[in-house]
Amino acid sequence: MTDHRVVVTGLGVVNAAGRGVEDFWRPVRAGELRLGRIRRFDAAGFPVQVAGEVDGLDASALLGRRLQARTDRFTHLALAAVEEALGGARLDLEREDRERVGVWFGNDTGGWDLCERGFAEYYGQGADVVNPWQATGWFLAAPQGFVTIRHGLRGTSKSFSGDRSSGAVALHQGARAIRWGRCDVVLAGGCEAPVSPLALLCLDAGGDLSREPDPGLAYRPFDRGGAGLVAGEGGVALVLEEAGRARRRGAPVLGEVLGSAQGTASRGDPRVYARVMRRALDEAGCRPGDVDLLLAEGCGSPGGDGFEAAAAAEVFGSVVLTAPKSGYGHLFGASFGTDVLTGLLAARDGVAPPTPGGGTDVPAGLDVVRRPRPLALRRFLVASHSRYGACVAMVLAA
Amino acid sequence: MSGAGRVVITGLGVVAPSGVTVERFWDGAMAGRVCIEDEPLMDRLGLRCRGVARCREFVLEERWPGPEAAELAALGRFAQLGATAGRDAMEDSRLTSSGGDLSGGAVLFASAVGGAPEMQELYERLTDGGLPPIRPRVLPAATYDGIFLDYVPGWLAARYGIEGPSAALTTGCTAGLDAMGLGFDLVRHGDVPFALAGAAECPLNGISYATLDVIGCLSRCDGPAARASRPFDLTRAGFVIAEGAAFVVLEEAGRARARGARAYAEVLGVASTCNARHMTDLEADGGSMAATLERALAEAGVAAAELDYVSAHGSSTPQNDVFETNALKRVLGARAGAVPVSSLKSGIGHSLASASLLALIATVGAVRRSTVPPTANYAVPDPACDLDYVTDGARPAPVRTAAVLASGFGGIHTAAVIREAA
Numbered sequence: 166m167t168d169h170r171v172v173v174t175g176l177g178v179v180n181a182a183g184r185g186v187e188d189f190w191r192p193v194r195a196g197e198l199r200l201g202r203i204r205r206f207d208a209a210g211f212p213v214q215v216a217g218e219v220d221g222l223d224a225s226a227l228l229g230r231r232l233q234a235r236t237d238r239f240t241h242l243a244l245a246a247v248e249e250a251l252g253g254a255r256l257d258l259e260r261e262d263r264e265r266v267g268v269w270f271g272n273d274t275g276g277w278d279l280c281e282r283g284f285a286e287y288y289g290q291g292a293d294v295v296n297p298w299q300a301t302g303w304f305l306a307a308p309q310g311f312v313t314i315r316h317g318l319r320g321t322s323k324s325f326s327g328d329r330s331s332g333a334v335a336l337h338q339g340a341r342a343i344r345w346g347r348c349d350v351v352l353a354g355g356c357e358a359p360v361s362p363l364a365l366l367c368l369d370a371g372g373d374l375s376r377e378p379d380p381g382l383a384y385r386p387f388d389r390g391g392a393g394l395v396a397g398e399g400g401v402a403l404v405l406e407e408a409g410r411a412r413r414r415g416a417p418v419l420g421e422v423l424g425s426a427q428g429t430a431s432r433g434d435p436r437v438y439a440r441v442m443r444r445a446l447d448e449a450g451c452r453p454g455d456v457d458l459l460l461a462e463g464c465g466s467p468g469g470d471g472f473e474a475a476a477a478a479e480v481f482g483s484v485v486l487t488a489p490k491s492g493y494g495h496l497f498g499a500s501f502g503t504d505v506l507t508g509l510l511a512a513r514d515g516v517a518p519p520t521p522g523g524g525t526d527v528p529a530g531l532d533v534v535r536r537p538r539p540l541a542l543r544r545f546l547v548a549s550h551s552r553y554g555a556c557v558a559m560v561l562a563a
Numbered sequence: 564m565s566g567a568g569r570v571v572i573t574g575l576g577v578v579a580p581s582g583v584t585v586e587r588f589w590d591g592a593m594a595g596r597v598c599i600e601d602e603p604l605m606d607r608l609g610l611r612c613r614g615v616a617r618c619r620e621f622v623l624e625e626r627w628p629g630p631e632a633a634e635l636a637a638l639g640r641f642a643q644l645g646a647t648a649g650r651d652a653m654e655d656s657r658l659t660s661s662g663g664d665l666s667g668g669a670v671l672f673a674s675a676v677g678g679a680p681e682m683q684e685l686y687e688r689l690t691d692g693g694l695p696p697i698r699p700r701v702l703p704a705a706t707y708d709g710i711f712l713d714y715v716p717g718w719l720a721a722r723y724g725i726e727g728p729s730a731a732l733t734t735g736c737t738a739g740l741d742a743m744g745l746g747f748d749l750v751r752h753g754d755v756p757f758a759l760a761g762a763a764e765c766p767l768n769g770i771s772y773a774t775l776d777v778i779g780c781l782s783r784c785d786g787p788a789a790r791a792s793r794p795f796d797l798t799r800a801g802f803v804i805a806e807g808a809a810f811v812v813l814e815e816a817g818r819a820r821a822r823g824a825r826a827y828a829e830v831l832g833v834a835s836t837c838n839a840r841h842m843t844d845l846e847a848d849g850g851s852m853a854a855t856l857e858r859a860l861a862e863a864g865v866a867a868a869e870l871d872y873v874s875a876h877g878s879s880t881p882q883n884d885v886f887e888t889n890a891l892k893r894v895l896g897a898r899a900g901a902v903p904v905s906s907l908k909s910g911i912g913h914s915l916a917s918a919s920l921l922a923l924i925a926t927v928g929a930v931r932r933s934t935v936p937p938t939a940n941y942a943v944p945d946p947a948c949d950l951d952y953v954t955d956g957a958r959p960a961p962v963r964t965a966a967v968l969a970s971g972f973g974g975i976h977t978a979a980v981i982r983e984a985a
Contacts, residue, residue, distance in 0.1 A: 281695070429726050554720065
């Protein structure tokens with residue numbers, strides 16, 4: 166028996182660029198900057214001044230006030246994305262075998278609004294009167310739990326924390342869960358809500374965040390002026406589905422996961438990252454030349470981007486490359502799924518979205534998209550690498 | 564499943580309240596040794612919960628006489644416990660000394676709360692006596708590494724030159740078994756030749772106690788703290804929170820045989836499901852755990868009648884132990900009363916993500932020693948919990964095939980089936 170094929174049949178997204186797929190795609194396609202000075206809290210004196218914040222997310226309308234009170238913002242972002250993805254996939258869960266539908270999500274940091282509220286209650290009112298929702302609301306698998314409960318999903322579900330690659334690991338392993346027959350359908354994606362005082366200070370400690378206060382200069386992937394990444398809020402969900410059943414139910418097939426791979430360049434060797442990209446290509450049955458666009462991690466630091474550029478140059482020689490996340494922020498748990506979604510939309514519309522603010526410093530052969538560019542796009546590779554060397558690559562066909 | 568290979572366990576590492584070597588840990592499990600003590604902080608905070616289990620025998624400098632001690636000392640305690648158990652499992656497997664190429668392997672880690680104690684200390688330092696606002700400060704890099712969850716897998720990968728997948732699972736109290744389950748899939752489908760899979764947890768801080776106490780999860784038993792964890796007993800009243808770490812090395816069976824590795828046991832099946840009902844509540848009839856165990860058995864190709872022992876989640880909460888008892892009755896049918904069931908948590912509490920993997924390693928001990936480990940602290944029978952919980956001490960009996968169960972926040976259930984190595 167051969168491995169199952171995996172197709173994408175639904176998309177849902179929310180982040181600083183927009184709420185909903187088309188709302189998100191319009192500014193991303195145009196390369197508009199949606200980063201701004203932090204407004205969620207008074208960030209005076211904080212080392213980090215810029216973030217990608219989601220405005221106008223009405224969690225109580227989406228979830229009802231009861232569920233809203235029990236959940237952190239990162240769960241709201243996840244539920245909003247899942248709602249849209251399920252609708253787009255025209256997946257009637259009443260008719261599905263829910264034992265075979267799973268949730269594979271990434272989240273790096275947890276639910277910090279609830280955490281900080283819990284701390285304030287603990288020290289301000291007393292340890293015996295902390296809110297009863299914190300234990301189940303803040304931990305990193307809470308979004309997975311709330312999604313499975315809200316939609317009655319009983320299939321194998323897993324959540325991953327892995328710095329910038331949190332969501333990448335979830336998508337890769339979630340696709341494998343279908344490929345290997347553990348699930349028929351996987352809601353793959355993730356969420357991140359890092360714009361809280363404590364979360365941003367902890368993320369900043371890692372050294373990957375940009376301290377540049379000008380939103381127009383803060384996040385510049387593959388650029389001489391690269392000062393690190395800007396964190397953003399976001400949720401993303403992709404409906405991944407076994408190809409045969411998607412066809413039988415007449416689902417809208419938006420793309421196919423041709424292959425994916427994961428590795429660890431724990432000693433910073435770009436050849437390991439290159440090997441991961443090649444393994445994904447091999448699994449996809451593709452040559453490097455078959456890839457029309459590389460959606461890169463683009464973490465915005467010279468070291469990290471140099472590492473990625475070296476790997477890409479080794480694999481592809483020359484390739485068109487973009488990192489649109491510099492327009493709305495790095496979404497950690499939601500990052501990779503958002504890149505996959507962006508690739509599918511780029512293929513649909515035949516246009517490569519640019520890398521806002523970046524792209525002046527890459528080796529010869531790497532062609533960074535700096536303005537929206539018409540591009541006949543059939544296959545693309547999405548790549549991610551993290552602080553501790555985790556590397557993921559996924560090849561999709563639209 | 565496509566082209567699935569066989570998977571054996573070739574290395575073990577533990578850091579547990581009952582010991583920091585596998586043999587001592589097994590001795591403790593078989594003796595039903597209780598390692599639960601008073602936690603004065605719970606009283607000081609005005610909480611109703613009682614008891615903790617600490618890894619008293621873990622001394623970082625003793626376990627790491629080299630330069631790693633200083634590096635690990637700067638990190639969260641969960642990372643120290645995890646790095647230690649991971650190294651011990653790796654060395655136990657002799658993969659490191661066999662001189663082979665380790666680059667293709669995987670490192671899979673799990674934790675539920677990561678550096679929660681370190682995060683609380685940080686919050687105190689950044690505020691005025693714990694009261695907002697948070698005063699900004701530039702923090703050292705170890706803050707990130709010691710609080711978030713994925714330092715340990717990256718560190719272990721670097722240490723051993725492992726270049727395959729590394730990841731941290733966050734699925735709460737099933738996450739240790741989930742990390743093993745993911746490793747099992749990666750190995751048997753040929754993605755990697757071996758996987759180092761484990762979990763570490765250190766939730767022994769005020770905010771962790773408070774948030775779990777307020778929802779009534781933690782033990783409120785009367786009497787000495789040593790008796791605060793009493794799974795399946797009528798007077799049980801919550802779980803005892805604990806720290807600990809556990810790692811296993813999983814390896815494709817043919818490869819393990821070819822290099823002359825010791826195979827402790829074979830992993831036959833691992834299944835994980837969601838009850839999709841509630842973040843913490845469990846249905847009394849045990850249906851969702853029964854379905855999970857049945858899936859694991861089906862994957863293993865094992866009939867329920869073949870189970871010689873079940874290592875229960877056995878958390879000592881009123882609802883879990885009934886839920887699990889009824890799940891086992893559904894799966895085992897008329898044989899339910901004849902299959903020994905016990906809970907390691909009776910002696911060493913519940914170390915969240917690592918608890919299920921410690922239970923798995925104790926079950927490997929049961930297979931290796933042909934001994935069923937007991938449930939400690941059992942005194943008052945509960946009419947709703949009427950299985951054979953092995954309450955009179957360890958029981959010599961062949962254990963060829965066994966199941967390990969775990970449940971956790973988020974409505975997740977995971978079951979693994981293992982068998983003595985061929």
